[in-house]
Amino acid sequence: MNRILTKRQLTPETALFEVEAPRIARRWKPGNFIIIRPTPDSERIPLTIVGGNAERGTITMVVQAIGKTTRITVALNEGDSLADLVGPLGEAASIENVGRVLCIAGGVGVAELLPVARAFGEAGNFVTAMCGARSTAQMILDEELRQAASEVVWATDDGSHGFHGNVVQCMRDWITRNPKPDLCHVIGPIPMMRFSAELTREWGVRTYASLNPIMIDGTGMCGGCRVTVGGKVRFACVEGPEFDAHQVDFDELARRNRAYLAEERQVLESHTCRIGLGA
Amino acid sequence: MGETVPKRNPKAPRQELPVLDLVRRATTCDEVSLGFNIEQAKAEVVRCLNCKDAKCINACPLRIDIKSFIYRLLVGDYDGAYEKIAEQSPFPGVCGRVCQHELFCEDACLLGTKLDPVAIGSLERFCADHNRESARPEAEYPQPTGPKVALVGSGPASLIAAFDLVRKNYRVSVFEALHGLGGVLAYGIPPFRLPRDILNEEIARLQRMGVEFITNVIVGKTVTLDELFNEEAFDAVFVGTGAGLPWLMGIPGENLIGVYTANEFLTRINLMHAHEFPKTDTPVRVGARTVVVGGGNSAMDAARWGKRMGSQTTILFRRGRAELKARLEEIEHAEEEGVIFEYLAAPVALYGDQDGFLREMECIRMKLGEPDSSGRPSPIPIPGSEYRIPVDTVVMAIGQGPNPTLQRATPQLIAKKGKIVIDEQGQTSIPMVFAGGDVVRGGSTVILAMRDGRAAAEAIDRALKGAQGATCEPDLDQAPANA
Ligand SMILES: Cc1cc2nc3c(=O)[nH]c(=O)nc-3n(C[C@H](O)[C@H](O)[C@H](O)COP(=O)(O)OP(=O)(O)OC[C@H]3O[C@@H](n4cnc5c(N)ncnc54)[C@H](O)[C@@H]3O)c2cc1C
Ligand SMILES: Cc1cc2nc3c(=O)[nH]c(=O)nc-3n(C[C@H](O)[C@H](O)[C@H](O)COP(=O)(O)OP(=O)(O)OC[C@H]3O[C@@H](n4cnc5c(N)ncnc54)[C@H](O)[C@@H]3O)c2cc1C
Numbered sequence: 001m002n003r004i005l006t007k008r009q010l011t012p013e014t015a016l017f018e019v020e021a022p023r024i025a026r027r028w029k030p031g032n033f034i035i036i037r038p039t040p041d042s043e044r045i046p047l048t049i050v051g052g053n054a055e056r057g058t059i060t061m062v063v064q065a066i067g068k069t070t071r072i073t074v075a076l077n078e079g080d081s082l083a084d085l086v087g088p089l090g091e092a093a094s095i096e097n098v099g100r101v102l103c104i105a106g107g108v109g110v111a112e113l114l115p116v117a118r119a120f121g122e123a124g125n126f127v128t129a130m131c132g133a134r135s136t137a138q139m140i141l142d143e144e145l146r147q148a149a150s151e152v153v154w155a156t157d158d159g160s161h162g163f164h165g166n167v168v169q170c171m172r173d174w175i176t177r178n179p180k181p182d183l184c185h186v187i188g189p190i191p192m193m194r195f196s197a198e199l200t201r202e203w204g205v206r207t208y209a210s211l212n213p214i215m216i217d218g219t220g221m222c223g224g225c226r227v228t229v230g231g232k233v234r235f236a237c238v239e240g241p242e243f244d245a246h247q248v249d250f251d252e253l254a255r256r257n258r259a260y261l262a263e264e265r266q267v268l269e270s271h272t273c274r275i276g277l278g279a
Numbered sequence: 280m281g282e283t284v285p286k287r288n289p290k291a292p293r294q295e296l297p298v299l300d301l302v303r304r305a306t307t308c309d310e311v312s313l314g315f316n317i318e319q320a321k322a323e324v325v326r327c328l329n330c331k332d333a334k335c336i337n338a339c340p341l342r343i344d345i346k347s348f349i350y351r352l353l354v355g356d357y358d359g360a361y362e363k364i365a366e367q368s369p370f371p372g373v374c375g376r377v378c379q380h381e382l383f384c385e386d387a388c389l390l391g392t393k394l395d396p397v398a399i400g401s402l403e404r405f406c407a408d409h410n411r412e413s414a415r416p417e418a419e420y421p422q423p424t425g426p427k428v429a430l431v432g433s434g435p436a437s438l439i440a441a442f443d444l445v446r447k448n449y450r451v452s453v454f455e456a457l458h459g460l461g462g463v464l465a466y467g468i469p470p471f472r473l474p475r476d477i478l479n480e481e482i483a484r485l486q487r488m489g490v491e492f493i494t495n496v497i498v499g500k501t502v503t504l505d506e507l508f509n510e511e512a513f514d515a516v517f518v519g520t521g522a523g524l525p526w527l528m529g530i531p532g533e534n535l536i537g538v539y540t541a542n543e544f545l546t547r548i549n550l551m552h553a554h555e556f557p558k559t560d561t562p563v564r565v566g567a568r569t570v571v572v573g574g575g576n577s578a579m580d581a582a583r584w585g586k587r588m589g590s591q592t593t594i595l596f597r598r599g600r601a602e603l604k605a606r607l608e609e610i611e612h613a614e615e616e617g618v619i620f621e622y623l624a625a626p627v628a629l630y631g632d633q634d635g636f637l638r639e640m641e642c643i644r645m646k647l648g649e650p651d652s653s654g655r656p657s658p659i660p661i662p663g664s665e666y667r668i669p670v671d672t673v674v675m676a677i678g679q680g681p682n683p684t685l686q687r688a689t690p691q692l693i694a695k696k697g698k699i700v701i702d703e704q705g706q707t708s709i710p711m712v713f714a715g716g717d718v719v720r721g722g723s724t725v726i727l728a729m730r731d732g733r734a735a736a737e738a739i740d741r742a743l744k745g746a747q748g749a750t751c752e753p754d755l756d757q758a759p760a761n762a
């Protein structure tokens with residue numbers, strides 16, 4: 001159960017895994033996510049379903065090591081099994097044929113964007129995937145994105161590839177040379193989602209953001225994932241994770257995601273000490 | 280075998296459950312109620328009148344033969360007492376601890392009309408604990424071969440249904456959304472009330488009987504009801520998905536950091552062991568001052584955890600002590616442990632600092648008015664009585680609604696205000712899909728959920744026997760003596 005069939009290291013801190021999950025492989029839709037525990041003592045962490053293969057009975061996930069649980073996960077190898085894996089969770093992304101779709105992603109969000117970009121393409125849209133990375137070394141899944149989207153635009157913070165700057169600066173630049181998209185989809189770090197949503201509001205373009213609040217059960221049972229959208233409290237794990245980006249209270253989301261910063265540092269430090277990495 | 284029957288003494292005082300000392304309670308999550316020792320059990324069973332018309336039995340929703348198991352205890356046949364209970368329930372360790380017996384068996388006990396009722400719940404627990412400690416070898420169970428039944432959710436409703444169905448030779452699979460089994464028994468009720476080895480052992484016994492438990496499957500998401508029938512070849516489904524949807528008050532500041540629903544707070548601790556952080560990975564924020572809002576079992580459990588984690592903890596309840604809805608024993612234990620009870624007040628707003636951390640709470644005083652729809656006097660806010668208190672952690676334990684996942688994914692499944700609608704047979708609007716427990720009742724109790732699970736198992740058995748003729752083995756309990 002939950003066995004890792006293949007692993008591909010994408011960057012030093014990011015890995016792609018193909019995991020046995022036959023029931024999920026049959027039912028997942030772009031936008032859905034899973035919750036895993038790499039070991040029986042781990043936290044439950046949500047991860048986007050990046051791909052799936054119903055025949056092989058597998059799904060694909062891409063994990064970026066940022067804290068203890070993601071580090072433990074990225075260190076797993078082919079043949080290892082995840083202690084727990086549940087899904088598909090959340091509502092599927094709303095995919096429609098509108099014409100031109102701009103899909104915006106940063107960091108590991110680029111992987112999360114892949115199934116959504118592909119679905120928009122398959123629905124008949126002209127899809128621009130606009131992706132941000134710190135540097136060439138952090139660019140992931142470029143080839144897969146090129147197959148999924150009509151065009152791929154990269155922005156790197158250090159200018160080592162594509163546009164020199166962050167994704168939001170890239171959007172400002174891009175819009176000077178391109179017609180306004182009919183729809184935007186954004187996924188990635190909270191500041192990036194917030195600023196790109198502010199920009200698309202100026203453009204007057206409908207925009208969905210896939211939110212990443214802290215979750216526990218992922219079944220609507222705890223309310224820990226609550227976000228405020230259009231003044232209303234919503235449970236992101238069951239009503240989302242995708243919401244109208246122009247209605248999301250990103251300030252609150254950013255604050256709530258920092259709730260356990262001190263505790264996260266504490267477990268990470270004791271973890272890195274134990275595995276002898278030094279902080 | 281000649282049995283010596285000790286003399287009855289109904290007038291003897293009811294035995295009190297011994298409890299853990301307060302120092303240990305403040306610092307550990309060891310079980311608080313210690314259970315009767317043998318002397319106490321002996322002193323308690325002589326109180327039973329062995330009534331001809333034993334009202335206690337009918338009052339137990341599981342129809343445990345209370346009179347007979349107490350009699351077995353009386354004559355010193357402890358194994359026999361356990362077996363008597365096990366005829367009806369494999370969960371005496373759980374029910375002996377968390378069943379609201381004061382509302383059921385003990386409420387009906389004849390002795391209770393003049394004196395204190397027999398301590399049936401504690402005696403049930405005694406049988407379970409004695410049986411576990413004596414580690415008797417267990418009989419080999421025949422593995423089931425009959426039609427397939429899926430049970431959705433692993434709470435008390437499904438657990439008893441699993442027991443009843445597997446005994447009738449059905450092949451039973453329990454699907455649970457979480458990684459742990461037991462429903463509220465696992466994620467809601469703290470280990471200091473229900474130690475996990477006891478819960479897990481009583482579940483493991485079902486496993487040995489042939490019940491298959493499949494965790495990490497959300498019916499309606501991972502697999503649909505339709506697929507259970509058409510692709511996985513189940514013949515009937517029982518939905519026992521519980522009332523897991525937490526309510527919030529809708530007051531300003533509820534999304535500040537430090538404000539939890541009881542479900543989140545209890546799940547972080549009971550299921551993810553946040554109280555052992557950083558030994559475990561899931562944290563919980565319990566500051567110097569905790570306020571728990573509500574007056575039911577969840578509120579008591581959250582408050583008692585707050586105390587154990589070193590916080591000054593207050594239960595804020597909008598009515599009076601008489602209107603608390605938790606088990607009496609838990610209220611008393613919370614009081615002993617130093618939880619402060621603030622009655623007739625409710626929060627109206629929460630305030631935080633610029634980083635979004637909860638700092639202060641504004642409350643309003645209440646007075647009691649005419650009874651409301653719940654039959655309890657309604658709380659009426661007193662204008663101008665607002666006051667503010669400093670607070671770091673707030674737990675909203677104001678109730679919960681039915682878990683909506685399956686209903687959302689299955690539009691044919693008719694629900695009213697979220698509660699799945701069933702007929703007298705326990706059947707939902709979809710043929711061969713039955714439901715019971717909290718998802719039908721809204722929040723209720725362990726024992727009523729079990730009653731529903733048992734009724735559904737009977738209905739499933741009837742329906743499948745009708746449909747499949749003789750494919751199922753005869754029911755041992757109902758077979759004539761010469762069969
Ligand atoms: C719907 C959804 C989809 C996601 N998809 C992916 C993905 O495909 N790939 C990927 O690498 N990451 C994804 N994430 C983020 C991932 O869940 C977090 O990085 C992970 O939980 C961090 O755990 P940690 O113990 O390693 O780090 P921690 O030290 O616990 O946390 C580091 C930071 O991660 C965030 N975080 C912590 N716990 C959670 C949690 N339980 N849920 C969400 N965020 C949390 C917080 O902002 C925190 O400051 C997704 C999150 C959500 C909500
Ligand atoms: C904190 C707390 C303390 C309590 N204390 C007591 C007490 O002391 N005594 C008492 O009598 N009662 C108590 N109660 C009430 C009692 O626990 C419940 O009435 C009882 O557990 C209901 O049982 P159930 O089987 O209907 O559902 P639950 O126990 O709620 O179990 C439902 C299970 O179904 C799972 N599930 C939900 N949806 C799906 C799905 N789609 N697919 C798969 N699985 C799913 C859930 O994860 C859960 O594990 C308490 C309740 C709470 C919250």
Ligand code: SF4
Binds near residue numbers: 338374383403
């Ligand atoms: S299950 Fe509950 S009602 Fe039945 S005998 Fe036990 S304590 Fe009494």
Ligand code: SF4
Binds near residue numbers: 329
């Ligand atoms: S009603 Fe009370 S006294 Fe009578 S048999 Fe039952 S437990 Fe004993």
Ligand code: FES
Binds near residue numbers: 215216217226237
């Ligand atoms: S993660 Fe618990 S309700 Fe969403």
